[in-house]
Amino acid sequence: DARVTQTPRHKVTEMGQEVTMRCQPILGHNTVFWYRQTMMQGLELLAYFRNRAPLDDSGMPKDRFSAEMPDATLATLKIQPSEPRDSAVYFCASGLWVGRTNQPQHFGDGTRLSIL
Amino acid sequence: DAKTTQPPSMDCAEGRAANLPCNHSTISGNEYVYWYRQIHSQGPQYIIHGLKNNETNEMASLIITEDRKSSTLILPHATLRDTAVYYCIVRSRGGGADGLTFGKGTHLIIQP
Numbered sequence: 001d002a003r004v005t006q007t008p009r010h011k012v013t014e015m016g017q018e019v020t021m022r023c024q025p026i027l028g029h030n031t032v033f034w035y036r037q038t039m040m041q042g043l044e045l046l047a048y049f050r051n052r053a054p055l056d057d058s059g060m061p062k063d064r065f066s067a068e069m070p071d072a073t074l075a076t077l078k079i080q081p082s083e084p085r086d087s088a089v090y091f092c093a094s095g096l097w098v099g100r101t102n103q104p105q106h107f108g109d110g111t112r113l114s115i116l
Numbered sequence: 117d118a119k120t121t122q123p124p125s126m127d128c129a130e131g132r133a134a135n136l137p138c139n140h141s142t143i144s145g146n147e148y149v150y151w152y153r154q155i156h157s158q159g160p161q162y163i164i165h166g167l168k169n170n171e172t173n174e175m176a177s178l179i180i181t182e183d184r185k186s187s188t189l190i191l192p193h194a195t196l197r198d199t200a201v202y203y204c205i206v207r208s209r210g211g212g213a214d215g216l217t218f219g220k221g222t223h224l225i226i227q228p
Contacts, residue, residue, distance in 0.1 A: 045215035091159050107159030
């Protein structure tokens with residue numbers, strides 16, 4: 001089965017360090033989503049792209065977070081500088097949107113981030 | 117998007133059918149009902165979706181009431197591996213088009 005692949009699966013680093021999380025969407029999907037999950041807030045949408053262009057990043061802290069799609073097979077989420085409150089599981093999902101299609105989005109298994 | 121209401125937790129015996137309810141009384145005509153589940157330490161997994169007709173796939177069945185104000189996800193023969201948090205989500209367009217809004221879901225525990 002086609003899968004969304006996220007790397008690394010786990011990351012532990014000290015506050016102030018730059019963190020980069022990577023996502024390989026399912027081949028052929030044109031929409032990529034980033035979510036964050038914490039015990040307190042649950043699953044929240046951070047940002048998403050369509051055809052590599054950012055469509056909505058209103059859920060993302062602008063000052064330290066950035067999301068990009070260097071090409072159709074790679075999406076990145078960067079935090080610089082990282083803070084302990086950024087500790088969470090970050091999920092990437094991908095989906096296909098073409099006009100009126102109604103296909104679900106599929107999730108990777110996440111990057112578990114701990115900022116000390 | 118319509119808000120959904122789910123019970124916080126449910127138990128079901130292994131081998132029995134698990135019926136998970138979802139209330140979406142403010143759903144509008146162009147909104148779909150999606151179900152995802154999240155097994156511990158994994159990403160959310162798509163289960164099924166529907167608009168107004170009942171749907172069935174290899175994982176589950178989705179029963180939507182005629183007035184569309186509620187639905188039930190049915191796992192016909194629950195196994196221990198079905199223990200997870202189940203999310204009912206209502207979206208106006210294809211699930212691949214926009215971000216999903218997750219509530220707290222129902223924690224389904226399958227008992228041996």
